[in-house]
Amino acid sequence: MTTIQMPVNPKAKPADRHFSMQKIVLWTAVVLIILFSFAPVLWQLLTSIKTNADISAVPNVYFPQQFTLQHYIEIFSRRPFFNYMLNSMFVAVTSTLLCLAIGTPAAYALARSRLPGERVILAIVLIVTLFPYILLFLGLLELVRTFGLANNYLALIIPYTAMNVPLTILVMRTFFQQLPRDLEDSAKVDGYSTWQMLLQILLPMTIPALATTGILTFIAAWNEFLFALTFITRESMKTIPVAVAQLSGSSIFEIPYGAQAAATVIGTIPLVILVLLFQRRIVQGLTSGAVKG
């Protein structure tokens, strides 16, 4: 992992007297960071397996005597929760693949083709990443109505693809710039056409970088809320973020804290797994996307 290659911190002077004191401070900070990052999620997890009596106990119950899966059963039986998962998965995967398919060639062109106006295009791409979705939502709403795309996943897939294109371009362009040019030149000498060279030689080499980008685009698409809330209103077609958010308002008499916690846990698990598996790639992608641009 990247972490092992890091040099020992220069400020940690090996002066023995300070050593233990510094260590205590360091470990306290580490424990605080873990607590900070995990506590809210853990609290939801705990809530989701507590009985209703324990959930509404004052003072709060931190170590319940009994656990229940009732809330999980409830959300899957009362709501099409399995559908929500599938919907989110479908939209996120499709838009990720589309985004890689159109973003990668563009990144290659910006890295290699020496186009006039290249810098302008890059600057625009960078600025576009800063636009909040609310600025697009009115114009997109009109497009969705004009083309009759309400309650059609294209209304999500197209914007999700577009909103991830800038990141794809930035990350993949950095990657292509680091590739030695000789490789492409010698392929051309060997008689490959440009397209053959791109598909047969370059593409296989880009797979790790594609994976890095793909994880980031998948996360962004899975998490999007505004468009999903506006363009998809049919219950069975909703995605996870919208479905969970609307769970809270579903009943006036009994606010389903347990069910909501269970739903949150279900919606977060795929992402926690992604982070655990690919943290190095995520860090790589984020830093090369943001910093090197």
Place this chain on the structure above:
Amino acid sequence: MTDTIRSRERRTGWILLAPALLTLVLVYAYPIARSVWFSLFTQNLGTRLEPVFSGLDNYGRMMQDGRFWQTMSNTMVFTISSLILELILGMGIALVLNQAFRGRGSVRTIAIIPWALPTALIAATWAWIFNDQFGLWNDILLRLGIVESGVNWLGQPNLAMMAVIAADVWKTTSFIAILLLAGLQSIPNDLYEAHSIDGASSWQSFRQITLPLLMPQILIATLFRFAQAFGIFDLIQVMTGGGPGGATETVSLYIYATVMRYLDFGYGAALVVITFLVLILVVAIAALALSKLRTVTGGMNQ
């Protein structure tokens, strides 16, 4: 001969670039241009949803619209407070994660988790933590004896604002920490060694080496986060819905309500345009500062 190769290369380049550019035009340029056009019309229930040209009326109305100014000021308070807190906390986390200790890789992984989770779900989580009756936060405060009875965090204007800021800080600090950590790793050790030989303390080397060399990363993180926080929607919509009494309503929520609830499309478009202009202005200033900084620090960071 070389000319034809160059021009063929360029043509291939444009072909490769075209799909991405077209998508960006369709999803970014067109909707914003369309909003500019829309904003010159009055189109609401009063006009039976038919567009009627009204020039700059919508902008004039905005000047008089107390709710607009309120949401602008809410947005600024939210954005600036969460940015400052995130930068301080993010810097702290980055400094700790840059130290050598056992299990550092795992702690770094854990620290990324908040960034990756869906904001809407996080909003639900924090609304539950700040729940007035059974919330975790009230329980902790009660046990520590800081408050005597449960506080209605989401029910009082200032407290609700603090609650949404806290949730946002939790969610996005890790993004800043990741960026700053990458910056920290690129600072060569020799600098610190030379500095400490000169008798500088840790705090002095932080002030004189770390901070200046980290400036590009700090500015980039600030720029990204400013834009995101300025357009915050999902977190607040789910946590408070803009309440109580509009105390946490940001510009995005106002735009959304104007369009979706009041069906006031022309005015909503004008709100979009103004928000866009404010954002572009801030980005331009930040970009200028960034490019100046890059020329000052020279090749050190690239």
